[in-house]
Amino acid sequence: MKIERVFVVGGGTMGRGIASLSALSGYATVVFEAEAAARARLRQAIEGSWERAAEKGKLRPEAIAGAGARLTVAEGLATAADADLVVEAVPESLELKQRVFTDLGKLCRPSAILGSNTSSLSISEIARAAERPDRVVGIHFFNPVAVMPLVEIVRGRETSDATVEAAADFAASLGKTPIRVADAPGFATSRLGVALGLEAMRMVEEGVAGVEDIDRAMELGYGHRMGPLKTSDLVGLDVRLAIAETLSRELSGGRFAPPALLSRLVAQGKTGRKSGEGFYRWDGDSASAVDFREES
Numbered sequence: 001m002k003i004e005r006v007f008v009v010g011g012g013t014m015g016r017g018i019a020s021l022s023a024l025s026g027y028a029t030v031v032f033e034a035e036a037a038a039r040a041r042l043r044q045a046i047e048g049s050w051e052r053a054a055e056k057g058k059l060r061p062e063a064i065a066g067a068g069a070r071l072t073v074a075e076g077l078a079t080a081a082d083a084d085l086v087v088e089a090v091p092e093s094l095e096l097k098q099r100v101f102t103d104l105g106k107l108c109r110p111s112a113i114l115g116s117n118t119s120s121l122s123i124s125e126i127a128r129a130a131e132r133p134d135r136v137v138g139i140h141f142f143n144p145v146a147v148m149p150l151v152e153i154v155r156g157r158e159t160s161d162a163t164v165e166a167a168a169d170f171a172a173s174l175g176k177t178p179i180r181v182a183d184a185p186g187f188a189t190s191r192l193g194v195a196l197g198l199e200a201m202r203m204v205e206e207g208v209a210g211v212e213d214i215d216r217a218m219e220l221g222y223g224h225r226m227g228p229l230k231t232s233d234l235v236g237l238d239v240r241l242a243i244a245e246t247l248s249r250e251l252s253g254g255r256f257a258p259p260a261l262l263s264r265l266v267a268q269g270k271t272g273r274k275s276g277e278g279f280y281r282w283d284g285d286s287a288s289a290v291d292f293r294e295e296s
């Protein structure tokens with residue numbers, strides 16, 4: 001399975017990052033964004049990120065010229081018919097993703113690999129829509145795509161070995177480290193990340209330590225780059241709550257039952273960095289911990 005042509009569906013946070021890296025890495029890359037205004041800005045947004053990287057000395061002008069020539073913004077899905085690999089990065093809705101995969105199943109060559117960047121939905125369920133589940137695989141990048149070194153390759157119930165290996169090779173060719181995981185709830189990353197985050201929140205509720213000290217415990221004691229509460233704020237507490245609710249339904253033992261504090265913060269609109277407050281109060285990049293002990 002030689003991958004030369006890549007088609008990215010969705011030009012939001014993740015899709016544009018994946019398309020950008022794919023073009024920079026030598027693939028003829030087409031990206032389709034459904035919303036017309038966002039589509040019109042897409043090329044400029046990607047080229048702008050390249051220019052900023054060049055100013056910091058991270059990209060050479062020749063690399064930018066080459067990637068620019070390899071990148072196309074499409075007006076529709078039709079050119080996915082030529083692709084060797086499709087990476088879907090539309091919003092996290094099973095119904096929407098299944099609609100996209102139904103179209104891709106009809107349009108794409110039988111040999112094409114159809115990847116989804118979903119962070120929590122079942123690859124097997126998405127694959128059911130495509131009529132070629134052996135060719136459907138999770139290719140889960142992390143945000144920001146240019147920086148985060150991991151790609152989680154998720155094997156659905158019917159994904160073939162060849163598809164898994166081709167997806168892993170593609171991730172490696174972008175300079176990422178692939179890990180191979182089964183299509184279990186939360187895969188490896190969301191399940192472990194959420195488990196740590198929820199336990200940290202229960203510790204805040206119990207007054208075991210303050211927010212900052214719980215984060216420092218993992219940062220300084222275990223070498224984590226960022227503690228679990230700050231990470232939760234960055235991911236978005238609403239996103240964390242939604243994943244916890246799904247995992248709590250699908251995995252036994254109550255391990256993922258959302259702590260009351262998390263539900264309360266989300267109900268108050270305190271969803272973390274994007275709203276300005278969660279476990280920290282945010283001002284741009286700077287964050288000061290909320291003292292929940294004052295409240296109890």
Ligand SMILES: NC(=O)c1ccc[n+]([C@@H]2O[C@H](COP(=O)([O-])OP(=O)(O)OC[C@H]3O[C@@H](n4cnc5c(N)ncnc54)[C@H](O)[C@@H]3O)[C@@H](O)[C@H]2O)c1
Pocket residue numbers: 009010011012013014015032033034035038089090091092093096100117118119120140141142143
């Ligand atoms: N943002 C993250 O941190 C992150 C990290 C890892 C994985 N993911 C996953 O990546 C996927 C995309 O997330 P995102 O953060 O980039 O979302 P986003 O909302 O920033 O981007 C999604 C884009 O898809 C477009 N779109 C919607 N329907 C479409 C269609 N039918 N065809 C083409 N484009 C369509 C939207 O207009 C939007 O621009 C989700 O499955 C998400 O769970 C997100």
